[in-house]
Amino acid sequence: MSKRYDQPIPFGWYAIEYSSQLKAGEVKPLRYFGKELVLYRSDSGEAAVLDAYCPHLGAHLGHGGIVKGESISCPFHAWEFNGGGFCTGIPYAKRLPPKVDGKQALRSYPVVEKNQMIWAWYHPQQAAPSFDVEELPEFYSDDWSAIESYDWSINSIIQETGENAADLAHFITVHSVAAMPDAEVTLEGHVRTTLMDSQVQAMDTEGNIDRSGDTTDNGRLESYSYGPGQTYQKFTRMFDIVMMGTITPIDDQSIHLRFNFSLPKSQSEEHTLYANAFRDEIVHQVGQDIPIWEHKVYLESPTLCDGDGPIAKYRKWFQQFYAFDKANAA
């Protein structure tokens, strides 16, 4: 069967785990970027991501590997590798074999920890990071609630799911918003900003949404994309709620989507109720999008009409994250 999507995995920073879910000395197997990976936190607290298969005889470092100081020790014959992917010791050998001596033995991925998550930089040709993970103030502040997370594994690619925000007409058909939202899109380097005002379904005092569309409210959404893997949404209605979305390629045909919400602690009980109902609505909307995403095809030259919104503009912007040298992709 031919692949649904022909695009390479875009390069960028991708969230791979929550910082709180990886303690010093902990090791986890991961599968992202179409690869088997190992994530570990060294005894001094540094997170590292390496390709998982040991160059000695191929054991998976994520299944039984043990942290020793700054390195991870292979479960099969205890060769050790540091976060840079260099062999730092073979307990039973007098010297390192020339193939690994002074050379990188395993692919290592640049890692940062920001906004309570661990991020790895992926580039098919291993080019260095060309932008940063954006620090979001609410995710560092004691005035905002602990993040509440939702996640989905979806058979689609980032370019497709990201197109959702630019696709204005689907908000009416798929999400039953009352009127076509008004969106202003700005594209600058790796940052995409969408300011959207829309007539949204009204909410009663219990936080129930009027899905009939008979009663409406004004909703404002500020949405930012920082590269392909990070989004930040600020919703303002009569309450506040922020969300950091992260999208991580599992391989070139599927993604892992996470939504992380936070609310101001000072918000009144009533407004917190509204904000939580709104969060439920956002989560509900993903459920509405998924069956479309999982069964559609990608049309290189779609037939667009004047009311469709900035889809073509979005697609042009997204192209910058593809390194089109497929021959050298790794």
Ligand code: FES
């Ligand atoms: S396979 Fe890893 S040390 Fe032998």
Ligand SMILES: [Fe+2]
């Ligand atoms: Fe949608």
